[in-house]
Amino acid sequence: MDITQLSVFENRCLVNGEWVSSIEKLAVMNPVDQSYITDVPVLNEEVIEQAIQDADQAQKQWKNVAPNERSRVLRNWFDLLIRHQDELATIMTVEQGKPLKEAKGEIAYAASYIEWFSEEAKRGYGDIVPSASNSEILVFKEAVGVCAAITPWNFPAAMITRKAAPALAAGCSIIIKPASETPLTALAIAKLGAQAGIPHGVLNVVIGSSAKIGQILTTHPLIKKVSFTGSTEIGAQLMAQSAQTVKKMSLELGGNAPVLVFNSANLDQAVQGVMDTKFRNAGQTCVCANRIYVQSDIYDSFIDKLKVKVEQLKLGNGLDADTDIGPLINRKAILKVEEHIADALAKGAVLVTGKTHNIEGNWCVPTLVKDVRQDMLCAKEETFGPFAPIFKFECEEDVLDMSNDTEFGLASYVFTQDLNQFIRVARGLEYGMVGINTGLISNAAAPFGGVKSSGIGREGSKYGMDEYLEIKYVCLGNIS
Numbered sequence: 001m002d003i004t005q006l007s008v009f010e011n012r013c014l015v016n017g018e019w020v021s022s023i024e025k026l027a028v029m030n031p032v033d034q035s036y037i038t039d040v041p042v043l044n045e046e047v048i049e050q051a052i053q054d055a056d057q058a059q060k061q062w063k064n065v066a067p068n069e070r071s072r073v074l075r076n077w078f079d080l081l082i083r084h085q086d087e088l089a090t091i092m093t094v095e096q097g098k099p100l101k102e103a104k105g106e107i108a109y110a111a112s113y114i115e116w117f118s119e120e121a122k123r124g125y126g127d128i129v130p131s132a133s134n135s136e137i138l139v140f141k142e143a144v145g146v147c148a149a150i151t152p153w154n155f156p157a158a159m160i161t162r163k164a165a166p167a168l169a170a171g172c173s174i175i176i177k178p179a180s181e182t183p184l185t186a187l188a189i190a191k192l193g194a195q196a197g198i199p200h201g202v203l204n205v206v207i208g209s210s211a212k213i214g215q216i217l218t219t220h221p222l223i224k225k226v227s228f229t230g231s232t233e234i235g236a237q238l239m240a241q242s243a244q245t246v247k248k249m250s251l252e253l254g255g256n257a258p259v260l261v262f263n264s265a266n267l268d269q270a271v272q273g274v275m276d277t278k279f280r281n282a283g284q285t286c287v288c289a290n291r292i293y294v295q296s297d298i299y300d301s302f303i304d305k306l307k308v309k310v311e312q313l314k315l316g317n318g319l320d321a322d323t324d325i326g327p328l329i330n331r332k333a334i335l336k337v338e339e340h341i342a343d344a345l346a347k348g349a350v351l352v353t354g355k356t357h358n359i360e361g362n363w364c365v366p367t368l369v370k371d372v373r374q375d376m377l378c379a380k381e382e383t384f385g386p387f388a389p390i391f392k393f394e395c396e397e398d399v400l401d402m403s404n405d406t407e408f409g410l411a412s413y414v415f416t417q418d419l420n421q422f423i424r425v426a427r428g429l430e431y432g433m434v435g436i437n438t439g440l441i442s443n444a445a446a447p448f449g450g451v452k453s454s455g456i457g458r459e460g461s462k463y464g465m466d467e468y469l470e471i472k473y474v475c476l477g478n479i480s
């Protein structure tokens with residue numbers, strides 16, 4: 001598939017409304033066979049500096065554009081994403097590897113953030129607060145200024161729109177640094193943004209060394225906010241770098257999602273829920289099931305049913321219509337999954353289905369292992385691949401302790417038909433998000449985010465705009 005012929009294809013950066021190239025280039029590869037797709041610019045420090053200055057000028061105009069006009073521009077952008085859904089999805093599958101059906105789903109998901117915030121653009125309400133003294137307390141909400149978004153390769157579209165859409169809705173400008181593995185989806189989306197009428201300098205995409213660009217964006221005084229999705233290690237580093245200029249931050253970091261399947265669960269629903277959360281994007285999501293805890297009475301029957309489903313998953317090129325699991329992003333990702341499987345088996349876990357030996361390329365066979373324990377690597381670290389470890393538990397108290405025994409706190413899932421239990425367990429889980437009787441929780445209308453080392457801030461929902469707004473208190477005194 002030659003994606004360079006698609007109308008939305010673009011391989012230059014977008015800076016202040018100009019499509020910018022450079023002498024130094026970065027090759028973009030297809031994870032299916034490591035073949036070369038195209039190359040993209042590696043921007044130098046001077047260009048990034050200019051991009052920030054231009055974004056600052058542009059923001060001064062954009063914040064004064066009437067909210068309904070900002071809303072209209074975002075709506076145009078949403079319409080264009082939907083109109084070009086198939087082309088965008090094809091670009092995504094070729095550079096990222098996920099099955100085309102999932103890539104189409106991600107474009108719809110990405111567009112839904114633009115749609116949601118096109119509506120929220122009109123609702124940056126302030127407050128008038130009753131005051132005891134002879135004064136009036138007014139609360140204004142104002143755009144924070146120039147924002148930076150540093151985004152990952154696992155959701156090359158949605159992680160961009162869920163930062164850019166609220167930023168633009170609030171009246172901020174934004175500089176996006178997409179992952180080096182998946183810049184083409186970002187550039188195609190930006191191309192449609194320009195067509196939608198987003199003014200020059202308000203939406204920018206820069207590519208280059210992650211370390212260098214990250215350093216500039218997090219230390220530059222004109223950047224007022226940094227939003228990052230990625231690992232806890234890098235997130236903490238960006239936070240430390242941003243401390244000097246006291247930036248507002250949103251961090252969506254690593255997860256270690258537990259799934260709690262209780263004896264009372266509807267077994268088929270629980271099996272489907274685990275399939276959905278575990279194998280979406282080949283297990284490469286921050287909200288993927290990482291530990292599957294199953295209560296003792298249903299342990300064997302749950303595993304039997306899950307095994308059947310896992311064995312039906314078809315591994316292949318994402319462009320093939322019947323593919324369920326594409327390649328992982330790179331060899332490093334494969335090695336991590338293999339390390340977790342090998343560690344579990346070496347410590348006494350039992351293989352139910354899958355392959356544990358190395359295969360060529362970026363392929364990882366969906367693997368199910370039972371009798372996993374808390375001292376195994378996969379209980380502590382995020383696997384980020386199609387490996388499903390099953391743990392047995394006896395009682396609610398134990399499973400809550402095991403679930404919370406991690407530095408992470410992003411997503412968690414519970415399967416139970418017991419009403420009191422789901423309330424107790426939802427309250428007991430130290431996580432930013434809890435899915436009850438479902439493995440799919442992502443939604444533009446919902447506040448997405450974590451606690452503990454999984455991050456700070458919320459994306460999407462009515463709370464997502466606040467991340468791009470500052471509160472200003474105005475005191476109107478001496479009222480008589």
Ligand code: SIN
Nearest residue numbers: 155229285286287442
């Ligand atoms: C992520 O993996 O970081 C995001 C997943 C989602 O939005 O569903």
